[in-house]
Amino acid sequence: xxxxxxxxxxxxxxxxxxxxxxxxxxxxxxxxxxxxxxxxxxxxxxxxxxxxxxxxxxxxxxxxxxxxxxxxxxxxxxxxxxxxxxxxxxxxxxxxxxxxxxxxxxxxxxxxxxxxxxxxxxxxxxxxxxxxxxxxxxxxxxxxxxxxxxxxxxxxxxxxxxxxxxxxxxxxxxxxxxxxxxxxxxxxxxxxxxxxxxxxxxxxxxxxxxxxxxxxxxxxxxxxxxxxxxxxxxxxxxxxxxxxxxxxxxxxx
Amino acid sequence: xxxxxxxxxxxxxxxxxxxxxxxxxxxxxxxxxxxxxxxxxxxxxxxxxxxxxxxxxxxxxxxxxxxxxxxxxxxxxxxxxxxxxxxxxxxxxxxxxxxxxxxxxxxxxxxxxxxxxxxxxxxxxxxxxxxxxxxxxxxxxxxxxxxxxxxxxxxxxxxxxxxxxxxxxxxxxxxxxxxxxxxxxxxxxxxxxxxxxxxxxxxxxxxxxxxxxxxxxxxxxxxxxxxxxxxxxxxxxxxxxxxxxxxxxxxxxxxxxxxx
Numbered sequence: 001x002x003x004x005x006x007x008x009x010x011x012x013x014x015x016x017x018x019x020x021x022x023x024x025x026x027x028x029x030x031x032x033x034x035x036x037x038x039x040x041x042x043x044x045x046x047x048x049x050x051x052x053x054x055x056x057x058x059x060x061x062x063x064x065x066x067x068x069x070x071x072x073x074x075x076x077x078x079x080x081x082x083x084x085x086x087x088x089x090x091x092x093x094x095x096x097x098x099x100x101x102x103x104x105x106x107x108x109x110x111x112x113x114x115x116x117x118x119x120x121x122x123x124x125x126x127x128x129x130x131x132x133x134x135x136x137x138x139x140x141x142x143x144x145x146x147x148x149x150x151x152x153x154x155x156x157x158x159x160x161x162x163x164x165x166x167x168x169x170x171x172x173x174x175x176x177x178x179x180x181x182x183x184x185x186x187x188x189x190x191x192x193x194x195x196x197x198x199x200x201x202x203x204x205x206x207x208x209x210x211x212x213x214x215x216x217x218x219x220x221x222x223x224x225x226x227x228x229x230x231x232x233x234x235x236x237x238x239x240x241x242x243x244x245x246x247x248x249x250x251x252x253x
Numbered sequence: 254x255x256x257x258x259x260x261x262x263x264x265x266x267x268x269x270x271x272x273x274x275x276x277x278x279x280x281x282x283x284x285x286x287x288x289x290x291x292x293x294x295x296x297x298x299x300x301x302x303x304x305x306x307x308x309x310x311x312x313x314x315x316x317x318x319x320x321x322x323x324x325x326x327x328x329x330x331x332x333x334x335x336x337x338x339x340x341x342x343x344x345x346x347x348x349x350x351x352x353x354x355x356x357x358x359x360x361x362x363x364x365x366x367x368x369x370x371x372x373x374x375x376x377x378x379x380x381x382x383x384x385x386x387x388x389x390x391x392x393x394x395x396x397x398x399x400x401x402x403x404x405x406x407x408x409x410x411x412x413x414x415x416x417x418x419x420x421x422x423x424x425x426x427x428x429x430x431x432x433x434x435x436x437x438x439x440x441x442x443x444x445x446x447x448x449x450x451x452x453x454x455x456x457x458x459x460x461x462x463x464x465x466x467x468x469x470x471x472x473x474x475x476x477x478x479x480x481x482x483x484x485x486x487x488x489x490x491x492x493x494x495x496x497x498x499x500x501x502x503x504x505x506x507x508x509x510x511x512x513x
Contacts, residue, residue: 066481133381138464140481165381166463167470167478177463181364182380 027055030228031077033068034060035084035215036170037107037143037188040195041248042082048244049235056228064141064170065089072096072220079223080232082215084189085142089216097221100230104237105215106251107189109143109150111203112178112196119184124205127151127185128159135174135183138167143174146211147187153209175200189213194249214253277495284492285485298490300467301475304383308471309394309451311387316395316447321440324402325428339403346396353392354460361388362461385462386469393457394450401443405436445505449498 034042039062046058061068061078065088072078073095081098083089084107092098113121119132127134137144144167151157165183168174174186179199193202217236219229235241242252327339345353361368361379371377379385413435417427433440455473462469464478472494479487 064481070484135463138478138481140478164465165468166465168464169459169477180358180362182358182362182378182463 027057028225028228029057029059030079030225030232031059031061032080032082032232033072033078033220034062034080034082035065035068035142036062036172037084037191038062038082038105038215039172041191041245041250044244044248045236045241048240049232052235053228053231056231058232066140066142076220076222078220079225079229080217081220082217082236084213084215085145086214086216088142089218092218092220098218099221099226100233101216101218102233102237103214103253104217104233104241105245105253107191107213107215107249108210108251109146109187109205109213110190110193111185111187111205112175112193112200113185113203114178114181114183115198115201116181117201118181121185121203123203124150124154124209125156127163128156130159130163132163133165133182133184134160134163135166135168135177135186136164137171137174137188138169141168141170142213143171143187143189144168146213150187150205150209150211154205189249191249194247212251215250280488280491280495284488288485289489297466297475297479298493301470301472301490302493304386304467304469305452305471305473308383308386308390309448309454312390312394312451312454313398313444313448315387315391316398316451317440317444320395320398320443320447321402321433324399324406325432327399328403328406342399343396345393350393350454350456350458351460354389354457357389357392357457357461361385380461381463381465381469383462383468386458386471389457389461390451390454390471393454394447397450398440398443398447401439401446402436405439406432408439409435442505445501449501452498453494 032042032046039060042060042062046060049058050056061071063071065083065085068078068081069083069088069091072081072092076096081089081092082104089098089101111121111124111127113119119126119129121127121132126132136147139145139148148157148161151160166177168177171188171192174188175192175196177183178186179196185203187205190202193200217233219226219233223229236245237253246252323342327335327342358365358380360366361371363369363372363378363380368379371379379388409432414427414431417431418424422430453473454471455477458469458471459474459477464470464474466475470478472490476487476490476494479490
């Protein structure tokens with residue numbers, strides 16, 4: 001009579017242990033939490049890394065750096081954290097702690113429009129013109145905060161905020177809203193432009209009002225695979241990783 | 254005297270109940286009770302709540318208006334492809350809502366199949382508008398009222414309708430005065446489920462209509478947004494949604510599943 005209960009409990013238990021099964025096996029999985037702007041570059045770095053280190057599979061969790069940092073604090077399942085913001089990394093400094101922190105890449109902001117540029121955006125001040133449908137990442141998301149910082153430096157924050165039609169979850173969602181032609185303009189990272197190809201048209205933001213974003217990477221304290229994690233950091237900061245990051249539109253760290 | 258339930262069934266039922274209740278309980282435990290008042294009276298919460306109620310009621314009204322005829326066609330119509338049509342109508346229930354949002358963009362977006370025409374000829378853009386949020390919410394929640402009403406129609410004794418027709422009632426009169434009153438309980442239950450689903454809709458809305466306070470930022474989107482800057486506030490907003498949904502579902506009791 002108890003059999004069904006035991007079966008269910010057994011399944012639940014097996015499922016749980018399979019999810020975090022590490023141990024001294026022939027192969028291991030390195031869990032890397034990375035900012036969503038790193039998706040394309042890290043996918044390639046990950047396969048290069050596995051090719052150079054057979055037996056170590058890299059499993060990525062891409063998302064907003066702020067979200068990832070709070071997931072690491074509450075769940076503690078990450079070996080490596082690569083953040084699009086120093087602040088998100090700072091928040092892990094005391095809980096659970098990080099080691100080997102280093103800036104490995106830089107990114108800048110860029111305006112994007114659909115290829116046919118329906119609103120006629122030639123420079124950042126055009127974002128203040130009334131009627132422009134502007135999409136930003138939400139406040140609290142690093143790229144959203146940086147975009148507001150750039151608009152403040154350009155002295156058009158108030159006008160531009162009136163044009164905002166949506167506050168998106170991350171840069172990829174901003175790109176999607178612009179490339180589908182729903183929005184007239186958005187502000188994302190230069191690396192997003194490389195990833196999106198011809199689907200969007202970039203408009204440069206001049207250096208004095210632009211924001212240079214440093215990306216820190218570190219091994220998360222509590223990782224059971226610090227050796228593999230450290231080699232992954234070396235891969236990212238080494239010549240191959242840096243060349244890949246350059247291909248995807250990032251500057252040197 | 255009550256029948257004794259087998260122990261295994263009780264044990265599994267307890268497991269199921271705990272599994273469902275635990276996350277809700279955790280929300281109550283983790284809620285920042287000391288700042289509850291502040292969060293409740295905050296402009297953001299009340300704006301999102303009002304918008305959520307407006308959007309969910311509008312979506313329910315449209316779902317009922319279109320869903321009853323659709324249920325009737327599915328229950329009574331004899332035509333090739335009826336099962337395919339039913340599958341298509343039910344699809345939004347099983348589809349990830351974000352897929353629905355992507356589909357809506359391709360269909361009704363500014364450069365979508367139909368949306369292009371809406372925009373160029375009529376100057377209508379649904380994306381980033383409250384209307385767009387209603388469209389996305391309706392897409393996801395309408396199947397519930399269609400399914401419930403169709404089940405009701407299939408369970409009817411056709412003799413009442415035949416008798417009404419034999420006494421000279423027009424098909425429209427019979428539908429209005431005989432058929433509709435008889436499926437009212439199922440229709441009402443379906444409408445409430447549709448409304449509850451509409452209240453919780455997130456993925457299709459943020460994908461299709463975007464996220465802007467006062468325009469498309471309903472409660473679920475506000476929870477998502479608050480999570481970035483104020484995790485405690487996100488829990489408060491979640492609790493408001495839980496309390497509203499549970500109140501309505503409890504008030505309806507067994508009627509929800511057609512059990513009275």
